[in-house]
Structure formats: structure tokens, C-alpha cells
Amino acid sequence: xxxxxxxxxxxxxxxxxxxxxxxxxxxxxxxxxxxxxxxxxxxxxxxxxxxxxxxxxxxxxxxxxxxxxxxxxxxxxxxxxxxxxxxxxxxxxxxxxxxxxxxxxxxxxxxxxxxxxxxxxxxxxxxxxxxxxxxxxxxxxxxxxxxxxxxxxxxxxxxxxxxxxxxxxxxxxxxxxxxxxxxxxxxxxxxxxxxxxxxxxxxxxxxxxxxxxxxxxxxxxxxxxxxxxxxxxxxxxxxxxxxxxxxxxxxxxxxxxxxxxxxxxxxxxxxxxxxxxxxxxxxxxxxxxxxxxxxxxxxxxxxxxxxxxxxxx
Amino acid sequence: xxxxxxxxxxxxxxxxxxxxxxxxxxxxxxxxxxxxxxxxxxxxxxxxxxxxxxxxxxxxxxxxxxxxxxxxxxxxxxxxxxxxxxxxxxxxxxxxxxxxxxxxxxxxxxxxxxxxxxxxxxxxxxxxxxxxxxxxxxxxxxxxxxxxxxxxxxxxxxxxxxxxxxxxxxxxxxxxxxxxxxxxxxxxxxxxxxxxxxxxxxxxxxxxxxxxxxxxxxxxxxxxxxxx
Numbered sequence: 001x002x003x004x005x006x007x008x009x010x011x012x013x014x015x016x017x018x019x020x021x022x023x024x025x026x027x028x029x030x031x032x033x034x035x036x037x038x039x040x041x042x043x044x045x046x047x048x049x050x051x052x053x054x055x056x057x058x059x060x061x062x063x064x065x066x067x068x069x070x071x072x073x074x075x076x077x078x079x080x081x082x083x084x085x086x087x088x089x090x091x092x093x094x095x096x097x098x099x100x101x102x103x104x105x106x107x108x109x110x111x112x113x114x115x116x117x118x119x120x121x122x123x124x125x126x127x128x129x130x131x132x133x134x135x136x137x138x139x140x141x142x143x144x145x146x147x148x149x150x151x152x153x154x155x156x157x158x159x160x161x162x163x164x165x166x167x168x169x170x171x172x173x174x175x176x177x178x179x180x181x182x183x184x185x186x187x188x189x190x191x192x193x194x195x196x197x198x199x200x201x202x203x204x205x206x207x208x209x210x211x212x213x214x215x216x217x218x219x220x221x222x223x224x225x226x227x228x229x230x231x232x233x234x235x236x237x238x239x240x241x242x243x244x245x246x247x248x249x250x251x252x253x254x255x256x257x258x259x260x261x262x263x264x265x266x267x268x269x270x271x272x273x274x275x276x277x278x279x280x281x282x283x284x285x286x287x288x289x290x291x292x293x294x295x296x297x298x299x300x301x302x303x304x305x306x307x308x309x310x311x312x313x
Numbered sequence: 314x315x316x317x318x319x320x321x322x323x324x325x326x327x328x329x330x331x332x333x334x335x336x337x338x339x340x341x342x343x344x345x346x347x348x349x350x351x352x353x354x355x356x357x358x359x360x361x362x363x364x365x366x367x368x369x370x371x372x373x374x375x376x377x378x379x380x381x382x383x384x385x386x387x388x389x390x391x392x393x394x395x396x397x398x399x400x401x402x403x404x405x406x407x408x409x410x411x412x413x414x415x416x417x418x419x420x421x422x423x424x425x426x427x428x429x430x431x432x433x434x435x436x437x438x439x440x441x442x443x444x445x446x447x448x449x450x451x452x453x454x455x456x457x458x459x460x461x462x463x464x465x466x467x468x469x470x471x472x473x474x475x476x477x478x479x480x481x482x483x484x485x486x487x488x489x490x491x492x493x494x495x496x497x498x499x500x501x502x503x504x505x506x507x508x509x510x511x512x513x514x515x516x517x518x519x520x521x522x523x524x525x526x527x528x529x530x531x532x533x534x535x536x537x538x539x540x541x
Contacts, residue, residue: 041498047485078506082357082506082507082508083508085505086492086508090495090507092462092498095498095501095503095505098505098507099503099505102505104505247530281508282359297495
């Protein structure tokens with residue numbers, strides 16, 4: 001058995017790890033419901049069930065074919081940007097620039113598919129940051145101009161540029177040339193980020209007392225932050241087989257990813273506060289919209305990608 | 314006196330223009346292959362209160378109007394086989410402005426064209442609507458008369474009240490359309506994928522004089538605008 005597991009490619013070994021975690025989570029929920037039959041665990045149940053679906057879809061998307069993976073992440077960005085722009089207070093004059101922003105999603109992921117790193121890395125920060133205000137100025141409406149330009153560009157940076165680093169991690173040809181396994185690296189990033197989210201939530205719920213940023217999110221506590229990130233960093237050692245890192249570096253990268261993810265979540269909470277909503281949408285039962293689930297990844301993905309790209313590729 | 318007031322209840326029934334050949338199949342294919350996937354995946358249309366829609370025709374569905382997406386999304390609420398029996402009431406001066414547009418409007422949307430200007434006893438819009446309803450077809454009607462700003466409910470014209478007075482037993486279903494005017498505003502041709510929502514209210518059979526009926530229906534749509 002052990003030999004068989006050791007002979008598997010790292011991504012399939014990771015599949016077994018995720019399967020084990022999900023089975024354990026489902027058993028835990030079942031045990032909780034039996035132990036305390038009076039309490040309502042429907043929220044927890046639907047969350048765990050959604051994790052099964054998300055894990056299944058994610059593994060299918062990255063396992064089947066590289067082009068399918070790029071399309072999957074493209075759809076993810078599309079849906080996230082859609083949720084963000086729906087909540088934005090758009091003006092009729094923004095129409096053309098908004099259409100351009102959605103077109104940029106397709107262009108960005110085509111660049112990923114072409115492995116054109118030079119353009120992938122500047123298209124949104126340089127060209128879209130020029131094109132958006134150009135299109136807005138052609139609409140000849142100055143009232144609310146800066147707010148519109150800034151919000152559209154920021155949405156593109158976080159939800160398209162940021163998230164597209166996941167797709168680039170998966171398909172980068174320079175990484176392959178350097179002997180890196182893109183799929184395994186992506187799994188490490190996603191698993192650490194999501195595990196950190198869940199563990200911060202669990203620690204916060206059980207021991208949370210001292211709030212970090214009460215005006216933004218009452219659920220974020222020092223206990224949750226330190227406990228969640230601390231336990232994530234320790235657990236990340238168990239999936240070191242996915243990475244090119246040594247022991248110390250694994251701890252360091254897991255910490256960087258978890259902290260970036262924490263701030264991604266906090267920033268998206270602040271946006272929800274500003275827009276006056278509880279969730280970004282209703283795509284995933286128990287979780288909210290796409291943005292409620294990928295909020296941490298928007299920040300963690302670019303930070304992780306550029307760390308590996310700089311030091312290992 | 315309005316042109317058709319005298320013979321409103323009696324008078325010759327106005328025969329609605331026949332649809333182009335094969336239009337029913339064309340419309341079903343269009344909705345199945347294009348409209349529904351587009352609304353589901355691109356727009357992300359959400360429907361609330363869909364159970365309030367009558368299962369049988371005829372009835373009148375009214376809503377606020379700010380976009381070409383309005384008709385598309387309201388028609389998408391119904392099973393495909395009912396499409397042939399549901400007619401959006403549309404301004405002839407716009408949707409029949411030339412032969413191509415007219416053929417497209419009638420084939421793909423099954424419109425009931427009505428005159429907005431130069432109304433005579435022959436082309437009286439209300440009589441056309443009454444005739445269609447008596448023939449068992451349901452209507453989609455935008456009582457504001459034209460497309461307005463997104464997410465606002467403007468003042469209704471009195472035509473809907475005349476219709477309700479002539480056919481007091483007909484169910485009038487109010488609906489509120491959210492964000493369609495942001496996704497595809499008047500004067501634009503490229504839609505932007507902003508999430509849209511339809512909120513359908515309970516069917517009404519308003520009573521009273523025309524002004525009271527107009528106010529009641531306007532209020533019904535406006536109430537659906539407030540998020541519950």
C-alpha cells in the first residue's frame with residue numbers, strides 16, 4: 001500500500017489527501033449531529049457538501065487537459081468580475097469601459113494559453129490601465145470619472161490579473177523547463193490557502209476573543225489569525241511532496257500564502273461592507289458567491305507565483 | 314373622445330397579423346439554443362416568485378422597461394411550447410420599421426405590433442390586445458410605453474387600465490426587472506454581463522376607475538422593487 005502511494009504522481013497523492021480530509025470532515029459533521037441532535041447543523045452540512053463539489057470540479061478541471069484548466073480559471077475570473085461589477089454603482093457612461101473589462105478577461109486567459117509571459121504580466125497593469133480611462137473619456141462624462149476608472153481597473157487587477165496567476169502556475173512552460181510541477185505547485189497554493197481559511201474560521205469560532213479589525217469583519221480575531229495560520233504552516237509540511245521547497249522554505253511559503261490570503265479575505269469583507277451586502281452572490285450553497293470563496297486566492301496566487309518564479313524557475 | 318372609444322366593447326374584432334411560416338419552430342430553437350444559455354451563463358438571470366406566473370393563458374404580464382433584455386428574459390420564464398401563445402406588445406414604429414426588422418420581431422419574438430401614433434379605429438392598440446387575449450394568447454406589456462432609466466419605475470400610461478376595464482376577469486401579473494438597463498441600456502448594442510433579476514408578484518384583477526387601476530398596478534411593480 002505504502003509503496004503504491006509513493007509510486008503515484010504527487011497530484012494523485014494529493015487527491016488521496018483531499019479525499020481523506022473530506023471524508024473526515026463529513027464524519028465529523030455526522031458525529032456532531034448525533035452528539036447534539038438539538039442544534040441546527042444545516043449550514044455546516046451544506047458547506048461541507050459544497051467542499052466535496054468544489055474539490056471534485058477543481059480536480060477535474062486541472063486533471064483533464066491544460067486548455068480546459070485555462071478555460072476553467074477564465075470562467076472563475078469572469079464570474080468574480082461579474083459579481084464585483086454588479087455591486088459597483090456603475091454609471092450609464094461606463095458601459096463601453098465595462099464591456100472592455102469583460103473582453104480583457106478573455107484576452108488575459110488567451111495570453112495564459114499562449115504561454116506569452118511578457119504580455120500576460122503587463123496586459124492588465126499597463127494596457128488595460130490605459131484603455132479603461134481612454135474609453136471612459138470618450139464617453140464624455142466627467143462626474144464620477146475617477147471612481148469609475150479606479151474601480152474598474154482595481155477589479156481587473158484583483159479578479160482577473162490576480163486569479164490568472166493560478167492558471168499560469170499550472171501551465172507555465174518556463175516552470176516545466178526548470179523541472180517544476182505546475183499542477184502540484186497549484187495544489188499546494190490552493191490547499192494551503194483554503195486550509196488556512198477553514199482553520200482560521202475554526203480557531204476563531206472556538207477560541208476567538210480579541211478582534212483584529214472589528215469595523216471590517218467581526219469574525220476575524222487574533223486567536224483565529226494566529227491559530228489558523230500557525231496550524232496551517234505546521235500542516236503544510238504534510239504536503240511538502242508537492243513542492244520544490246526544503247523544510248524551512250515550506251514553512252516560510254505556507255506562512256506567506258496564509259497571510260496574503262488573510263488580507264485578501266479582509267479586503268473583500270471591506271468591499272462587501274462598502275457595497276452594503278453580506279455575500280457577493282449565491283453560486284455556492286453555504287459559502288455565498290464565487291468571490292466569497294476565491295477572495296483569499298486573489299491575493300495569495302500572485303504572491304505565491306512570483307515567489308516560486310523568482311527563486312525556483 | 315379617443316378614436317375607438319365608441320365601439321370599444323362591440324365593433325369588429327381586429328384580426329392580428331399572421332406569423333411568418335415556420336416561425337414557431339424558429340422561435341423555439343432560438344430560445345433553446347441561444348436565449349436561455351445566454352441568460353443563464355452570460356447574464357446569470359435569477360427569478361424570484363416564478364410560481365406566481367399563471368400556468369394557463371391568457372393573462373397580461375406587466376413590468377418596468379429599460380432594456381431590450383426585458384422582453385427576452387420575460388419570455389424565457391415560460392416553457393418553450395407556450396411561446397407561440399405569448400405575445401410581447403411592441404411599438405410598430407420601432408419593431409416594424411422595415412421588412413427585415415419586422416420579420417425578425419414576428420419570427421423570433423412573436424410580437425403584437427401596435428401603433429403609438431395616428432391611432433384610428435382600425436389600428437387601435439387596445440382592441441388589438443383585447444382580440445389577442447380573447448383568442449387565448451397572453452400578453453407581455455410595458456405600461457411605461459418606452460424604455461426608461463435602469464431600476465426605476467416610471468409612470469404608466471392608461472392603456473393598461475382600459476384593457477383591465479374591458480376584460481375585468483383577466484389576470485394582470487406585475488413583475489419587476491432589476492439591472493437589465495445596466496446590462497444593456499437604451500442605445501447600446503453590446504450587453505455587459507451584470508447579474509439581472511426578475512421578481513414576479515401575485516396576479517391582480519384591479520377594479521375602479523382608470524386612474525385607480527393605473528395607480529394600483531404601478532404600486533404593485535414598485536413594491537417588487539424594494540428588496541425583501
